[in-house]
Amino acid sequence: MSTTAVPSRSLAALPDAALAEKRRPWYSQAPIHVVIILISVIWLMPTIALLFTSLRNIQNINTSMWWTLLWKPHELTLENYNAVVHSTGTVGMGQAFLNSLLITIPATLFPILFGAGAAYAFAWMRFPLRNSIFLLLVGLQVVPLQMLLIPLLQMYTTLGINGTYPALWIAHTAFGLPLAIYILRNFMSGIPYELLESARIDGNGHLGIFFRIILPLTTPAIAAVAIFQFMWVWNDLLIALVFSGPSTAPMTVVVRSLVGQFGNGWHLMTAAAFISMALPLVIFFSLQRYFVTGLTAGSVKG
Amino acid sequence: MSLGPSLVSPPAQSSASDGSGAVVTLPGRRFRPARLLSPLLFVGPALLLIGVFVIYPSVKTIYYSFYTQSNAIGYNLPLVFTGFDNFANMWNDSAVRTAVINNLLWLIILTPLTVVLGVLLAVLFDRVRYEAVAKSIVFIPMAISATATGVIWRLMYADDPHVGTINAILGQFIPNFQSISWLGNTNLVNFALMGAQLWASLGFAVIVLSAALKAIPGDLLEAARIDGATELQAFRHVTIPLMWPTITVIITLTMIGLLKIFDIVWTMTSGGPAGASEVIGTRMYTEAFKNGNTGYGSAIAVVLLIAVIPIMAINIRRFSSEGQR
Numbered sequence: 121m122s123t124t125a126v127p128s129r130s131l132a133a134l135p136d137a138a139l140a141e142k143r144r145p146w147y148s149q150a151p152i153h154v155v156i157i158l159i160s161v162i163w164l165m166p167t168i169a170l171l172f173t174s175l176r177n178i179q180n181i182n183t184s185m186w187w188t189l190l191w192k193p194h195e196l197t198l199e200n201y202n203a204v205v206h207s208t209g210t211v212g213m214g215q216a217f218l219n220s221l222l223i224t225i226p227a228t229l230f231p232i233l234f235g236a237g238a239a240y241a242f243a244w245m246r247f248p249l250r251n252s253i254f255l256l257l258v259g260l261q262v263v264p265l266q267m268l269l270i271p272l273l274q275m276y277t278t279l280g281i282n283g284t285y286p287a288l289w290i291a292h293t294a295f296g297l298p299l300a301i302y303i304l305r306n307f308m309s310g311i312p313y314e315l316l317e318s319a320r321i322d323g324n325g326h327l328g329i330f331f332r333i334i335l336p337l338t339t340p341a342i343a344a345v346a347i348f349q350f351m352w353v354w355n356d357l358l359i360a361l362v363f364s365g366p367s368t369a370p371m372t373v374v375v376r377s378l379v380g381q382f383g384n385g386w387h388l389m390t391a392a393a394f395i396s397m398a399l400p401l402v403i404f405f406s407l408q409r410y411f412v413t414g415l416t417a418g419s420v421k422g
Numbered sequence: 423m424s425l426g427p428s429l430v431s432p433p434a435q436s437s438a439s440d441g442s443g444a445v446v447t448l449p450g451r452r453f454r455p456a457r458l459l460s461p462l463l464f465v466g467p468a469l470l471l472i473g474v475f476v477i478y479p480s481v482k483t484i485y486y487s488f489y490t491q492s493n494a495i496g497y498n499l500p501l502v503f504t505g506f507d508n509f510a511n512m513w514n515d516s517a518v519r520t521a522v523i524n525n526l527l528w529l530i531i532l533t534p535l536t537v538v539l540g541v542l543l544a545v546l547f548d549r550v551r552y553e554a555v556a557k558s559i560v561f562i563p564m565a566i567s568a569t570a571t572g573v574i575w576r577l578m579y580a581d582d583p584h585v586g587t588i589n590a591i592l593g594q595f596i597p598n599f600q601s602i603s604w605l606g607n608t609n610l611v612n613f614a615l616m617g618a619q620l621w622a623s624l625g626f627a628v629i630v631l632s633a634a635l636k637a638i639p640g641d642l643l644e645a646a647r648i649d650g651a652t653e654l655q656a657f658r659h660v661t662i663p664l665m666w667p668t669i670t671v672i673i674t675l676t677m678i679g680l681l682k683i684f685d686i687v688w689t690m691t692s693g694g695p696a697g698a699s700e701v702i703g704t705r706m707y708t709e710a711f712k713n714g715n716t717g718y719g720s721a722i723a724v725v726l727l728i729a730v731i732p733i734m735a736i737n738i739r740r741f742s743s744e745g746q747r
Binding site for chain 1: 552569625629692
């Protein structure tokens, strides 16, 4: 998408904003500050409420508000996390965390592996129907997941792989490929032709050009695709609901089943939900720039 | 990457000049099957996966939508061709009708709200020094799964005023406040869900629109001001038109996302109470995987596809007009 090169540009524009701010007296800015702070509070509070609730025992949760923890820090307990990691009736969040990793890592690598090659062909090779096929891929990006579920489930049942990790990898890989190819191809076609030409003169065939020139130069786009695909798979509920089994259920499925089992078991639900959010939040805060670029690039998917 | 060095020698690639022929194809050259081999190697695996696991299932779902087949998954009950019956039945199915109306409600309310708030916040954030911090705060929910968002907002909306933040805060300000059952009231539940969705997705719009705002050359606004335009006029006649292409992107993306909405509704209400918050996504899931109505579930999926097609067409046209190299 044309919207990918976002964050660096916003930093470059900062001096302008600072200048503009200087021209006006601070109090004329006051309403703006109030609105922004209010918005920030509204956007932060729900997550903090979840975290605080998950750190209190069920008696405290049901008798006083979560913010009580601020002046009664001795109420803080990790017992909910302890309970939820080990067992919750179905799969413990510990196993579910592992399942999420075992599902997400291959389901992130495969689309990049297959997608990068295809993207190179679409960008730099000539073959019959190239443009028509690519246009088809553009259209496929918005096909609803619901269109695949029933026949895929039948195929998996026939093959006897329903409920296994490969079933989830295949679904996520195939469904993620059109967008991955699209983004990688658009990036690769921007690589200067002279680079490819000189590599060819040095005696490289397509494989040589692909591995030595294209792949290293495509790293930013690959990082973006990796992040959105990782986030998409990690946070997916629908594919996991249909194709995962009791022993392969990722965290989204376990959290959802906790909601179903204990509608008011806030201590368990909140702890489980927070565990499921932890890794994406760490990625967000450590790789913020790539993260924003990746999610922006991948936003058409669904 | 260790593959690299072994490819230096020309024999690895049947002939270097042949390989290059695909990079710079000379027009008018005779079509040779051998030159299909390397494109096929690169593009084949991906297209095979997409063909078998995306296109074939999609076509089969369309096929199923004209048949009635119960509990078809795993058992091969005979298919009965019923023509457009599934689609006709949807017309009289109040659950589906509610789902479609709710989906429209989501579109009509949340799309403009997302765009307007997105532009507003992008402009406001642009005027303060701590812009980066404010933007990341609004963006944080993008890192959170819709399932976890569902738990977060179930907690926010909880009926018990000792648990639910919203009821607790309202209770602080309104005397004799009676707790509101946000998710238990059939009139409120959809708006409550939309609130959660807005919280989850607004950050994306803000980030993208903010980038578009930064891309507007400062001298254009300066020129408008010199010509005597007020801030509001400059915003309306310079900023908005220049941001418009990005705004349309946000509109299409938001609409696609809202049409397909499933996770957050399924986690927070499962379509309840009494089916009041059903959307097309939850209906499809319930019919296909809870009730085992494969044909009917497929037909609902097809309706969803039909709803997305105009947006898909816009997507393709935008791509084509950007120009293929």
